[in-house]
Amino acid sequence: xxxxxxxxxxxxxxxxxxxxxxxxxxxxxxxxxxxxxxxxxxxxxxxxxxxxxxxxxxxxxxxxxxxxxxxxxxxxxxxxxxxxxxxxxxxxxxxxxxxxxxxxxxxxxxxxxxxxxxxxxxxxxxxxxxxxxxxxxxxxxxxxxxxxxxxxxxxxxxxxxxxxxxxxxxxxxxxxxxxxxxxxxxxxxxxxxxxxxxxxxxxxxxxxxxxxxxxxxxxxxxxxxxxxxxxxxxxxxxxxxxxxxxxxxxxxxxxxxxxxxxxxxxxxxxxxxxxxxxxxxxxxxxxxxxxxxxxxxxxxxxxxxxxxxxxxxx
Numbered sequence: 001x002x003x004x005x006x007x008x009x010x011x012x013x014x015x016x017x018x019x020x021x022x023x024x025x026x027x028x029x030x031x032x033x034x035x036x037x038x039x040x041x042x043x044x045x046x047x048x049x050x051x052x053x054x055x056x057x058x059x060x061x062x063x064x065x066x067x068x069x070x071x072x073x074x075x076x077x078x079x080x081x082x083x084x085x086x087x088x089x090x091x092x093x094x095x096x097x098x099x100x101x102x103x104x105x106x107x108x109x110x111x112x113x114x115x116x117x118x119x120x121x122x123x124x125x126x127x128x129x130x131x132x133x134x135x136x137x138x139x140x141x142x143x144x145x146x147x148x149x150x151x152x153x154x155x156x157x158x159x160x161x162x163x164x165x166x167x168x169x170x171x172x173x174x175x176x177x178x179x180x181x182x183x184x185x186x187x188x189x190x191x192x193x194x195x196x197x198x199x200x201x202x203x204x205x206x207x208x209x210x211x212x213x214x215x216x217x218x219x220x221x222x223x224x225x226x227x228x229x230x231x232x233x234x235x236x237x238x239x240x241x242x243x244x245x246x247x248x249x250x251x252x253x254x255x256x257x258x259x260x261x262x263x264x265x266x267x268x269x270x271x272x273x274x275x276x277x278x279x280x281x282x283x284x285x286x287x288x289x290x291x292x293x294x295x296x297x298x299x300x301x302x303x304x305x306x307x308x309x310x311x312x313x314x
Contacts, residue, residue, distance in 0.1 A: 001027035001086070003205055003215035008077065011038040011062040012236075013228065017220075018083040018149055019067060019235065020227035022142025027090070029208050029215060030083040031201050037076035037157075038062030039164045042069050042138055046245030052166045061164055065241055068147050069097075070125065070138025071254045074164055078155035078186075080197065082108060082204060084148045086212075093146065101125040101139060104148045107207030108135060111152065114203050115195050117187065126257045132185035133256035152204075153186040154194050168251045168263045169286045171272055176253050176261045179274060183255045249305055260303065266312050271295075275303040 009017070011034045021028050038061055041050045050072045051063050061074075075081070084104055086093065094103050101124060109127055112119035112134065119127045125137040127150075137150040162177035187194055209215055234240065252262040260275040263286065270286040283298040284291065294313045301307055 001029065001212065001215050002218045002221075004028050004030040004032075004218060004220060005201060005205070006030060006032040006220060008033045008035045010034075011036045011075070012064065012232070014075070014081055015040060015064045015066055016228040016232060016235065017224070018085055018147050019142055019231055020224045021083075021085040022145040022147050023231065024223060024227055025087060025144050026085065026221070026224060027087055027145070028083075028085050028218075029205065029212075030081075030085070031204060032081050032083075033077055033079065033197075034075055034081065035077065036060065036062060037074065037160065038064055039072060039074055040064045040066055040138075041072045041245075043067055043140060044069060044246045045072060046243050047241050048166075049244050049248075049251075050166055052164055055163045059160065059163065061160065063241075065235070065243075066138065066149075067142055067235070068138045068140030068149065070136070070149075072165070073136040073138075074157065074161035075136075075151070076157060076160075078153070078157075080152040080154065080200060080204070082150050082152065084208070085142075085145050087145050088141065089144070097139060098124050100146060100148065101137065103211075105135075105137065105150060107204065107211055108150055108152065110207045111200070111203045114207075115187065115191065115200070117190050122257055124257065128256075129185055129190055132183055134185050134187075134190075152200065153184070155188045156184060156186045158184070165253060166251075169270060169272070171284070171286045172251070172253075172261060172263050175272060175274055175282075176255070179255045179259065179261055183259050183276070262303075264308065271298075271312070273298065273303070273308075278303050280308075 014034050109119045117129050127135045139148045158180050167173040250264045258278045262273045264271040272284050274282040280298050283295040
C-alpha cells in the first residue's frame with residue numbers, strides 16, 4: 001500500500017483525496033493538512049440543517065458533505081489529517097464498524113501516547129484524553145474500500161466551530177461553545193509546546209506500519225488526481241449539497257460520544273438540553289427570564305425522546 005506524505009492542500013482536495021482513493025481501490029495511508037478552514041458534515045447529515053452558510057461565507061470557511069459517516073467537524077491548519085483507505089477484501093479486515101474503528105484508531109492512540117498524552121479509545125469512534133475528545137473521526141465505505149478519516153488536534157478554534165454551526169437560538173450556540181470547551185481538548189491544551197510536525201507524521205506512519213506492514217512512499221499518483229477532479233462535480237452538485245439528510249425530531253449537535261446540545265420544541269416554547277454521558281445535565285427554556293420548576297424533573301434523566309416527552313408538562 002502507498003504512504004502519501006502530502007504538503008498542505010486546498011480544503012476541498014483534502015476531502016476529495018480519500019474519495020478518489022476509495023473509488024479507484026488504491027490502498028493508502030495519507031497524511032496532510034488544509035490551507036483554508038472548512039466545515040465537513042457526514043453522509044447522513046445535511047448542510048442546510050448543520051451549517052450556518054452566512055457565517056461560513058463571511059469568514060472564508062468552506063463547506064463539504066462527505067460520503068462517509070460521522071458528525072459535523074471544523075477543520076483548519078491546526079490539525080494533522082489522517083486518512084486510511086483499505087480494500088474490504090483485505091485479509092484480516094475486522095467485521096463491523098465498531099471493530100474497524102477500534103483497530104485502525106489504535107495507531108493514532110499510540111501516536112498520542114508517544115508525545116505524552118494518554119489517549120483512550122471509547123466506542124464507537126472517539127479518542128479521549130482526560131475524558132475529553134481529542135480527534136474527530138468518520139468512516140464508511142467508498143467504492144470497494146473501507147475508509148477511516150481522523151485527525152490529530154494540535155489546536156482548535158472553538159469560536160469558529162460554534163459560529164459555523166446552524167443554531168436555532170443564541171442560547172443554543174453559547175451552550176454548544178461551552179460544551180465543546182468542556183469536552184474537547186488539543187495537543188496544545190494538554191502539553192503546551194507542539195511537537196515538530198515532521199516528527200509527528202513519522203510517528204503516525206511508524207505506528208500504522210507496525211499494524212499493516214511496510215508502506216511504499218509515493219507522491220500523489222496522477223490517476224488519483226484525475227479521479228479527484230472527476231468526482232468534484234458530483235460531490236459539489238446542488239442535489240448532493242442541498243440534501244437535508246436524515247430527519248430528526250429536534251436540532252441536536254453531538255460534541256462527542258454521549259455528549260450533546262439539543263433544542264426541543266414544546267408548545268410554542270423551546271427547551272434547551274445539555275447532555276453528558278447520555279444523561280441530561282442541564283435544562284432551560286430558551287429566552288426565559290426565570291427558571292420554571294418543571295425543568296428540574298428533566299435533569300439526571302436519560303437522553304431519550306420518549307422519556308423526555310413524557311416528562312414535559314401537559
